Amino acid sequence: xxxxxxxxxxxxxxxxxxxxxxxxxxxxxxxxxxxxxxxxxxxxxxxxxxxxxxxxxxxxxxxxxxxxxxxxxxxxxxxxxxxxxxxxxxxxxxxxxxxxxxxxxxxxxxxxxxxxxxxxxxxxxxxxxxxxxxxxxxxxxxxxxxxx
Numbered sequence: 001x002x003x004x005x006x007x008x009x010x011x012x013x014x015x016x017x018x019x020x021x022x023x024x025x026x027x028x029x030x031x032x033x034x035x036x037x038x039x040x041x042x043x044x045x046x047x048x049x050x051x052x053x054x055x056x057x058x059x060x061x062x063x064x065x066x067x068x069x070x071x072x073x074x075x076x077x078x079x080x081x082x083x084x085x086x087x088x089x090x091x092x093x094x095x096x097x098x099x100x101x102x103x104x105x106x107x108x109x110x111x112x113x114x115x116x117x118x119x120x121x122x123x124x125x126x127x128x129x130x131x132x133x134x135x136x137x138x139x140x141x142x143x144x145x146x147x148x
Contacts (some may be wrong), residue, residue, distance in 0.1 A: 012036055041084075045074045048119035049091075054110035056105075057092065065104050067140040069096035076127070086127040091120075096136035106133055 002018035011027025012034060025040055027033030038046065049072040060067040070093070077088040091113075095105050109131060113120055120129065 010034060039075075041078070041086075044119075044123075045076055045086075045089075048089075048117070048123055049074050051092075051119040052091065052109075052112045052117040055116045056095065056108045059108035059111055059116075060095070060097075060100075062102050063108070065101060065108075066097040067095060068098070069141045070094070071135070071141045086123055089123060089127045089129045091129065091131040093131060093133045094136055094141050095133065096138050096141050098137060098139070100135055100137075102133075102135060105135060106146065107135055110138050 003015060005013050005015045005025070007013050008024075011032040013025045014022055015025055016022045024037030026035060026037040026042060027039065029035055032081070053070050053072045057067060057070050057074075073092045073094075075090045075092075076086045078084040079087050093105075093109050113124075113129065113131065121131065
């Protein structure tokens with residue numbers, strides 16, 4: 001696996017993955033950025049959320065659970081001093097489907113957290129990780145309000 005990041009200007013960078021996908025990262029205006037992309041630490045949390053969501057969907061499908069939608073939200077707390085690592089992370093899993101077995105969903109989340117999600121396991125080296133699971137009886141989870 002490989003990635004490349006190139007400085008554009010100010011606090012803006014473009015990242016390109018080994019698979020050829022690009023993303024813009026930027027800093028906050030008070031740090032010289034123009035707010036044109038995610039902050040690097042936001043990108044890290046986004047990757048962790050995608051990693052565990054992927055696991056949960058895969059595990060539930062293999063278990064023949066009627067999963068229709070999954071949304072993972074992570075709220076993180078960082079250390080006050082540099083390096084400002086994450087010290088606490090709270091994951092909220094919202095899983096939708098008609099007739100989902102709560103135990104199967106909770107087991108999928110536990111397997112992701114403990115065995116499969118490399119990002120969560122790495123973040124767990126510096127952060128206390130807590131989570132909650134919410135089942136939604138339906139096929140779609142309404143879009144959440146924009147994170148604050």
